[in-house]
Amino acid sequence: MKFIINREQLLTPLQQIVSVIEKRQTMPILSNVLIVINDDQLILTGTDLEIQLIAKININSATAGAITVPARKFLDICRLLPNGAEITIEQHDDKIKIASNRSRFSLSCLPADNYPEFAEAELENQFFITAGQFKKALDKTLFCMANQDVRYYLNGLLLHISNSRLELVASDGHRLSIYEDQLEQATGFEARIILPRKGVLELNRLLDDPEAELKVEFSSNNIRIFIKNLIFSAKLVDSKYPDFGKVFQQEFFNKIHIEKQLLKNALTRVAILSNEKFKGVTFDMTADSLRISTHNPEHDEAEEELAIEYTGDPLSIAFNAQYLLDAVSNLDSDIAVLTIASNASSCFIDEPEGCAYKFIVMPMRL
Numbered sequence: 194m195k196f197i198i199n200r201e202q203l204l205t206p207l208q209q210i211v212s213v214i215e216k217r218q219t220m221p222i223l224s225n226v227l228i229v230i231n232d233d234q235l236i237l238t239g240t241d242l243e244i245q246l247i248a249k250i251n252i253n254s255a256t257a258g259a260i261t262v263p264a265r266k267f268l269d270i271c272r273l274l275p276n277g278a279e280i281t282i283e284q285h286d287d288k289i290k291i292a293s294n295r296s297r298f299s300l301s302c303l304p305a306d307n308y309p310e311f312a313e314a315e316l317e318n319q320f321f322i323t324a325g326q327f328k329k330a331l332d333k334t335l336f337c338m339a340n341q342d343v344r345y346y347l348n349g350l351l352l353h354i355s356n357s358r359l360e361l362v363a364s365d366g367h368r369l370s371i372y373e374d375q376l377e378q379a380t381g382f383e384a385r386i387i388l389p390r391k392g393v394l395e396l397n398r399l400l401d402d403p404e405a406e407l408k409v410e411f412s413s414n415n416i417r418i419f420i421k422n423l424i425f426s427a428k429l430v431d432s433k434y435p436d437f438g439k440v441f442q443q444e445f446f447n448k449i450h451i452e453k454q455l456l457k458n459a460l461t462r463v464a465i466l467s468n469e470k471f472k473g474v475t476f477d478m479t480a481d482s483l484r485i486s487t488h489n490p491e492h493d494e495a496e497e498e499l500a501i502e503y504t505g506d507p508l509s510i511a512f513n514a515q516y517l518l519d520a521v522s523n524l525d526s527d528i529a530v531l532t533i534a535s536n537a538s539s540c541f542i543d544e545p546e547g548c549a550y551k552f553i554v555m556p557m558r559l
Contacts, residue, residue, distance in 0.1 A: 194230050194258020194284040198250070200293075203235075205398050206248030206272060210239035211264045213246045220309070225261035227308045228282075232257075238262060238308070244392050245311040247424040259305035260284050263379065267291075270298050294415075311426060316410035316417055319378045320354060324420065325403025330361045333372045333550045335397060336519050339365035339391050346432035349387040354380055362437065367557075368516045369437060370523075372550040386411055387434055392427035397472055399425060440553060444535040446505045450545065451483070453529045457521050459497040463487050464514035466495040473559045474514045479507050487514070510537050511559040517542070520552035 210226055211355040218224045218241075227238040235250040274280065274293050281292045284302075331350075342365065353360040357379040361372045370540035388396075398421055400407075408419040409430070418425045463474050467487040477484040482505055486496040510533060521529050526544040533540045542552040 194228070194256055194260060194289075195282070196230055196235060196252050196255035197279060197281050198235065198252055200271060200276065200278040200280055202250055202252075202357070203280065204271050204447060205248060206237055206423070207268050210237050210246050210248055211268045212398065213241060213244050214239045214264050215241045216265075222261055222303050222307050223307070224264060225303055225308075226264040226267060227259070227261050227305055229259040229305065230255045230257050240309070240311055241313070242309060243389060243392075243428050244395060245426040246395070247426075249422050249424075258284055260289060261303045261305055261308050262289055262300055263302075264358070266300060293558035313415045313417065313426060314412050318354070318380070318382055318384055318412065319408065319410040320376055321378055322359070322376060322407050322409065323403065324400040324405040324407055324530070326374060326469040327398040327407060328403065328420055329396060330359065330372045330374055331393065331397045331400070333523055334361045334363040334370040335393050336523075337363040337365060337368050337370040337552075338376045340390065342366065346387055346430055346434055348390045348431045350390075350393045351385060351387055353385045355383045356380055362434065367513065367555050368520070369440070369553040370520070370550060371437075371553075374549060384411070385434065386413070387432060388416060388417065389427060389430055392416075392425075396427075399423060409419055440539055443538070445541075446508065446533045447503060449478070449483070449501050449503050449533075451499060451501060451529050451531065451533045453521055453524055453527055455468060455499060456529055457518060459485055460518050461513050463495045463497050464518070466493040467514055471557065471559075472475065472514045472516075473511050473557055474517075475509060475511045475559060477507070477509045478503050478505075478517055480504070508533065508537070510556050512540065512554055512556055516554045520554060523550070523552065524548075 229236040235252050237248045239246050242312055270291055278293045283290045287302055289300050289302055333551055347365055351362040357376045359374045363370050405421050410417045414429055416427050463485045466489055467473055468489045474487045476484055483499045483501045488494045520542040524544055528545050530543050530545055531540055540554045
């Protein structure tokens with residue numbers, strides 16, 4: 194195997210693939226990137242057995258072959274070479290030689306035959322969506338995913354396709370985000386799948402060109418997404434997402450309209466003196482004011498008052514300030530609408546008109 198490639202051509206796909214590879218591996222070969230030369234095409238593959246990323250780069254006058262190379266060492270070498278450098282890569286038995294101008298490197302490699310195959314069943318469902326549309330849906334939901342929750346279905350994102358309707362849902366049990374959108378082409382099927390947390394975060398990083406069209410294929414076990422010259426694959430979470438529809442089927446207090454930036458600033462200032470672990474703040478609502486207050490174990494206190502219009506009985510309820518800030522920051526309008534359930538079990542945060550997404554934050558006991 195031998196090929197010559199420009200540094201810039203190789204660097205971006207290599208960085209994308211290395212981010213998928215875990216630093217600590219039970220199998221040494223999983224720390225490597227698989228390099229295959231086939232028909233004047235360089236194919237780079239990285240996997241942790243749960244997620245796989247393949248990059249295809251067109252090159253000229255290359256000699257066919259396949260080998261696996263230590264991913265991070267290979268990336269560091271390419272990254273630290275000068276801009277625009279031509280890199281010559283040649284295989285010698287179980288080593289590859291990397292040469293560029295006056296720099297020479299030799300890396301010990303492992304045979305490509307030992308590289309594990311990413312098992313994928315037939316992917317019977319597919320739809321098309323632009324990267325910008327999909328990234329917006331991910332941005333509005335992924336921050337609500339759980340991290341290492343024992344309820345492993347929460348460590349991921351629900352993707353629900355119903356003909357031309359797209360719905361994404363994420364929750365960590367304390368808060369929930371729902372985003373709805375329309376696909377340009379009807380799919381003719383209904384399906385629910387749960388994407389794993391790491392896969393969602395990696396995928397969101399890859400969607401850097403809003404105009405790119407994505408082809409999304411999936412079955413009940415796997416998903417594969419074609420992004421320009423990349424192929425992203427992931428194993429899906431084998432579980433059923435809980436039914437969150439009941440949270441909408443309850444009575445609510447009157448809506449409270451607050452200027453988004455005022456609420457954000459007040460929450461940020463008050464949260465400085467909240468308990469560092471729980472980040473709790475109390476909302477006291479009366480007819481014309483919202484008082485946000487907090488205290489901590491060191492007996493520090495903070496309080497801020499905002500003018501509001503609220504018709505209903507006075508109400509006192511506590512929330513995690515960071516959860517509220519995450520939700521409010523993701524609103525596109527200048528006005529935040531807060532709607533609290535009449536049994537004080539949840540608070541809905543959305544926009545005054547035609548909001549495609551909803552954020553639900555559960556209260557906390559202080």
